[in-house]
Amino acid sequence: MTSRRLWAWQARFSPYLFVLPFVILFGMFILYPVARSLMLSFYRSAGVRRSEFIGLENYRFLLGDPQFHLALGNTLLYTALFLSLFIPLSLGLALLLNNRNVRLRNWFRFAFFSTHLVGQVFVAVMFYVMLAPRHGLVNRAIAAVFPWIGSEIYWRANPTLAMPAMVLASLWTSVGYGMIYFLAALQTVDRDLYEAAQVDGAGRWSRFWHVTLPGIRPVLVFLVLVGTIASLQLFELPYVFFDPPSGPGMRALTIVMYLYQHGFEFGNIGYASAVGWVLVLMVFLISMAQLRVSGAIREL
Amino acid sequence: MSFALGKPILLLSAVAALTAPWALRRQALPRADLTIWVFADLHARTYRSILDEFQRQTGTTVRLELLSGRAMPVRLQSLFMSGASGSVLPDLVELEIGWVGRFFRPPLDEIGLTPLNTFLSVNGWDQRIVRQRFAPWSKQGVVFGVPHDVHPVTITYRKDLFDEAGIDLESATTWQNFQQKCLEFQAYWLSRGYAHRHAIELPQSSSDWLITMLLQRGINLVDERENIHFNDPRVAQTVAFYAQLVCGPQRIASESVGLGSGMWVNDVLEGNLCAFMTPDWRIHDLKAYAGNLAGRLRMMPLPRFDPTDTPTSTAGGTMLGITRNSTRKDDAWKLIEFLYLSQTGLRARQQTSNILPPVIAQWDDAAYHREDPYFGGQRVDELYIQLAREIPPRYVTPASSVAGTQLSFIVHRAVEHLKRRGTAGLEEQCRLWCARAADDLRRRIEHGKLSQ
Numbered sequence: 001m002t003s004r005r006l007w008a009w010q011a012r013f014s015p016y017l018f019v020l021p022f023v024i025l026f027g028m029f030i031l032y033p034v035a036r037s038l039m040l041s042f043y044r045s046a047g048v049r050r051s052e053f054i055g056l057e058n059y060r061f062l063l064g065d066p067q068f069h070l071a072l073g074n075t076l077l078y079t080a081l082f083l084s085l086f087i088p089l090s091l092g093l094a095l096l097l098n099n100r101n102v103r104l105r106n107w108f109r110f111a112f113f114s115t116h117l118v119g120q121v122f123v124a125v126m127f128y129v130m131l132a133p134r135h136g137l138v139n140r141a142i143a144a145v146f147p148w149i150g151s152e153i154y155w156r157a158n159p160t161l162a163m164p165a166m167v168l169a170s171l172w173t174s175v176g177y178g179m180i181y182f183l184a185a186l187q188t189v190d191r192d193l194y195e196a197a198q199v200d201g202a203g204r205w206s207r208f209w210h211v212t213l214p215g216i217r218p219v220l221v222f223l224v225l226v227g228t229i230a231s232l233q234l235f236e237l238p239y240v241f242f243d244p245p246s247g248p249g250m251r252a253l254t255i256v257m258y259l260y261q262h263g264f265e266f267g268n269i270g271y272a273s274a275v276g277w278v279l280v281l282m283v284f285l286i287s288m289a290q291l292r293v294s295g296a297i298r299e300l
Numbered sequence: 301m302s303f304a305l306g307k308p309i310l311l312l313s314a315v316a317a318l319t320a321p322w323a324l325r326r327q328a329l330p331r332a333d334l335t336i337w338v339f340a341d342l343h344a345r346t347y348r349s350i351l352d353e354f355q356r357q358t359g360t361t362v363r364l365e366l367l368s369g370r371a372m373p374v375r376l377q378s379l380f381m382s383g384a385s386g387s388v389l390p391d392l393v394e395l396e397i398g399w400v401g402r403f404f405r406p407p408l409d410e411i412g413l414t415p416l417n418t419f420l421s422v423n424g425w426d427q428r429i430v431r432q433r434f435a436p437w438s439k440q441g442v443v444f445g446v447p448h449d450v451h452p453v454t455i456t457y458r459k460d461l462f463d464e465a466g467i468d469l470e471s472a473t474t475w476q477n478f479q480q481k482c483l484e485f486q487a488y489w490l491s492r493g494y495a496h497r498h499a500i501e502l503p504q505s506s507s508d509w510l511i512t513m514l515l516q517r518g519i520n521l522v523d524e525r526e527n528i529h530f531n532d533p534r535v536a537q538t539v540a541f542y543a544q545l546v547c548g549p550q551r552i553a554s555e556s557v558g559l560g561s562g563m564w565v566n567d568v569l570e571g572n573l574c575a576f577m578t579p580d581w582r583i584h585d586l587k588a589y590a591g592n593l594a595g596r597l598r599m600m601p602l603p604r605f606d607p608t609d610t611p612t613s614t615a616g617g618t619m620l621g622i623t624r625n626s627t628r629k630d631d632a633w634k635l636i637e638f639l640y641l642s643q644t645g646l647r648a649r650q651q652t653s654n655i656l657p658p659v660i661a662q663w664d665d666a667a668y669h670r671e672d673p674y675f676g677g678q679r680v681d682e683l684y685i686q687l688a689r690e691i692p693p694r695y696v697t698p699a700s701s702v703a704g705t706q707l708s709f710i711v712h713r714a715v716e717h718l719k720r721r722g723t724a725g726l727e728e729q730c731r732l733w734c735a736r737a738a739d740d741l742r743r744r745i746e747h748g749k750l751s752q
Contacts, residue, residue: 046406046750061747066740132557134496134572152496157505157555159712240370244705248505249712264374265701267405268748269381 041273051270058274068275070250071258074163078254079231081167082174086227087220089171090178095212097179098186109183112176120173124240127169131155156242159249166238166252174227181219189215221294225287232283235260255279332363334631336392337376339369340618342584343394343448346652347639354638360631365390373399380412385625391632395445397436397617397696404439405698405748413444414622419633420446425641429658435524435693437619445619446636447658449581452687453512453613455500456586457575458568459598459676465489469575470600475513478603479545482552485574494571501564501573502553504546504715507707508615509577513538515692516602516613521703524695526745530703530738536730538605539707543714543730544723565589577602579615580684583654587674595676599683612687614694656684663688699745706737 041058045051062068096102097109115123130137134151143151155165193211202210213220238252239245239260246253246261255275263272303310338344344366351362367375372393379389380403393413395403403412420426420443426434430450437445455469462469465488472478482499489497502509514521517534529535544550556564556573562585567573569590576582578599586593601611620640622632639645641659649655650667657663668681710733717729 044748044750046410046748050407050410050750052750057747129557129563132563133555134570135557135563135566150495152554154504154555157503159716243503243506244708246705246708248708249716250705250709261702261705264377265399265402265698266744266748267377267402267698271748 037273037276040270041277043270044268045270046267054270058271059278061271062274062278067250067253068255068258071253071255074251075232075234075254078163078166078234079228081163082170082231083224083227085167085171086174086178087223089175090223091182091216091220093175093179094182094186095208098183109180113180114176115173116177118173120236121240123169123173124237127165127172128156128241131165157248159247159251162242162247162249162251166234166241169237169241170231170234174230178223178227181223182216185216185219186212217294221291224294225290228286228290229283232279232286255282329363330361331387332361334360334362334392334628334635335387335390336362336364336394336620336635337367337372337390338364338394339367339372339396340394341366342652343618346648349651350639350644350648353644354635357638358631358634360628360634362635369396373402376412377402380623383625385627389623389625391626391628392620392622392635394448394618394620395437397619397694398701400436400445400619401696401698401700404444404696407750408440408442411439411444412624414624414626414629415442415444416446416621416633417441417443419636423637425637425659428661429641430660430688430691432614432691432693433617433658436617436696437621438524439697440524445621446640448618448620448640449616449655450658450684450688450691451579451581451614451616452656452684452691453516453577453579453615454599454601454680454683454687455575455603456578456582456597456599457500458571458593458596460596461485461489461497461571461574470598472603475541475603475605479550479552482575483550486552496554496572498554498573499552499575500545501556501567501576502542502546503555505555505708505712507704507711510539510542510707510711511704512577512613512615513542513602513605515694517605517609518692520693520695521707522695522697522699522741524697526697526699528699528703528738528741528745530706530734530741533731534605536727536734539710539714539730539734540723540727541605543711543718543726546711547715548718548722562589569593577615580655581616581653583680584652587654594674597675598678599675599680601683601687610687610690610692612690614691617694654681656681656688698748699741702744703737703741706741710734710737 040051042053042055043051044054044057093112097105097112099105102108129135131139131153133139133154136151136155138155139151139153142149142153153161155161189212193215194207197207197211233256234254235256238247238254238257242248242252245257256279259272259275259279262268262275336347338347344364347364351364355361373395376393376395406412408415417426420429425446426443429447433447433450434443437443437447457469462485465485467481467485467488469478469481469485472481485499486497511521514535517538519529519532519535519538521529521535523529546553554573556567556576564573564576565585566589568576568586569592586597602613604611620636622629622636626632640657643662646657646659646662646665649657650665656668663685668685669679670681671677672680710730713733714726714730717726
């Protein structure tokens with residue numbers, strides 16, 4: 001082979017060789033499991049060798065299962081509650097810590113972000129202790145401020161309080177993460193625009209609405225999207241926090257928990273795969289809807 | 301000095317360069333003839349203390365791995381489903397009653413554990429172990445695990461506080477009577493300003509102790525043949541009664557903090573929860589975390605609903621089994637005999653816990669017939685032994701955990717009913733919810749069943 005031909009071969013195939021390791025790993029660990037789970041969702045299985053094709057039966061059962069409806073409702077409610085607090089709180093904190101007059105800004109930034117460095121299981125255990133009846137920090141604080149309420153608040157046992165407890169724990173770990181993104185976005189907003197708006201007589205609210213918000217819109221869309229996807233996949237937190245993991249009155253039964261229960265506790269992997277695919281479809285549709293509503297899809 | 305990629309990358313590279321030799325020089329864990337997975341720290345400590353002796357006696361080396369109770373069933377399930385063998389698969393596994401059901405879903409010949417009936421019958425262990433305790437670890441008569449325990453259930457109570465209130469709790473032989481006495485107890489302490497002094501620990505949100513009460517009445521929500529017993533009228537009756545124990549004007553119970561072993565004990569110590577259901581495994585935490593309760597506690601059998609009920613039940617449980625693909629099944633069986641059934645195993649168990657062994661002959665051991673100063677001289681082990689003969693069988697199938705979740709949901713609905721409408725129509729409603737739960741569970745079982 002002449003050196004010219006070798007160079008030509010190299011020029012032609014080297015891009016493929018460079019991406020080959022990725023393609024192999026992607027195929028092995030992403031594509032194959034995804035395809036296999038799709039196939040499994042059309043089967044009823046028990047054990048290693050026994051399975052039978054049942055077509056769309058798993059999907060039919062799923063759509064008619066009241067427990068799945070409950071899990072869906074809980075997950076959507078959690079997503080709505082979480083996002084409606086996560087975005088304003090993260091943004092509020094970022095605005096506050098973007099202010100040059102705040103002392104020890106960097107320290108506060110780190111302090112608020114550091115909660116995101118711990119895992120969901122740790123958060124669940126910590127809130128388990130903090131929200132414990134009689135002994136928990138939160139309950140003791142409530143009893144100290146509002147003595148008539150007392151310290152016997154059953155966050156884990158009261159169906160009304162189960163969802164707020166989950167949202168509270170999730171916010172504790174996520175708000176700092178959102179804040180960092182907003183802080184980065186705020187620093188990219190052109191200062192001249194603020195000065196121009198001020199010259200034009202715009203007040204604080206007007207400047208925020210017409211200058212800040214459009215300036216940070218891409219990050220806002222990103223955080224809403226990421227927050228939605230994470231919320232729809234909620235599992236570890238209620239799994240560790242509640243006993244039983246579906247929570248009092250099944251108020252903490254999320255879609256992934258439902259998947260886990262059927263796949264790993266009941267042992268019906270085929271059915272769990274069907275649940276997984278419905279979740280994938282939901283995440284896709286909701287994300288697309290969000291991108292369309294926010295107008296971000298045009299920028300993709 | 302400047303570094304093109306920045307100081308953080310330089311620092312990370314330096315740390316990696318410094319630690320890499322240490323990581324590379326780390327020796328792999330020594331290979332052993334047998335590997336055993338356990339999920340309880342207490343069990344791990346007990347077995348570690350005697351494994352050397354087993355190795356000396358048999359020449360078989362053993363590696364014991366302690367895994368998280370949440371992670372172990374998932375890992376094991378993955379291994380079984382993939383048909384794994386060799387060094388990734390343990391030879392022996394300890395499984396907990398709460399999650400063993402999932403392993404019994406495949407047909408008998410595909411369950412990832414080895415049938416032990418032959419091993420058990422050769423040495424007569426099947427006759428020497430409490431028979432009922434094979435129930436959770438069996439499918440269609442095939443035994444897949446040797447029971448670690450019996451776990452009879454009693455009630456432990458703060459005698460000092462009940463005495464001060466002038467209540468003789470042990471004279472309560474029925475649950476109804478027990479509730480009455482507890483109400484009097486709470487009224488006494490409330491009049492002295494103790495609003496948070498609850499008679500007994502029972503949760504509103506979980507059905508664990510309710511299942512214990514149902515077992516006491518001989519009811520398994522799902523039996524070994526996957527027959528559903530939600531429609532047994534005694535289930536609705538018991539749920540309605542339980543709801544009144546945890547909610548409403550007749551309430552005598554409250555939730556404990558749970559989780560951390562020391563935390564529920566703290567509630568007992570402070571007198572917030574003055575009695576609690578006590579399978580033998582709970583004693584360890586009590587003695588470990590509340591030494592200063594010594595002499596202030598007493599233990600009593602469970603009150604009954606009907607005269608035909610047993611004065612005890614069973615809660616929790618562990619088994620030790622051999623994986624189907626293990627290549628050293630005979631050695632593994634020897635290890636089971638050594639850890640669970642031998643005198644050496646018994647001594648080690650007595651050093652670390654109060655858990656009664658399932659081998660009936662071992663109950664004659666003098667250690668189980670001593671006065672226990674922690675319980676004011678009461679012979680609590682004798683009480684456990686007396687009750688252990690009467691424990692009901694508990695069956696576990698893949699549907700058991702679903703049934704438990706459904707029962708928790710019914711309790712929740714009963715509690716809501718009590719809050720809104722009081723006791724009027726409560727039992728009828730419970731019957732209706734139980735019937736619905738039975739239908740739902742049947743539908744799920746049918747949906748998951750293979751046609752052949």
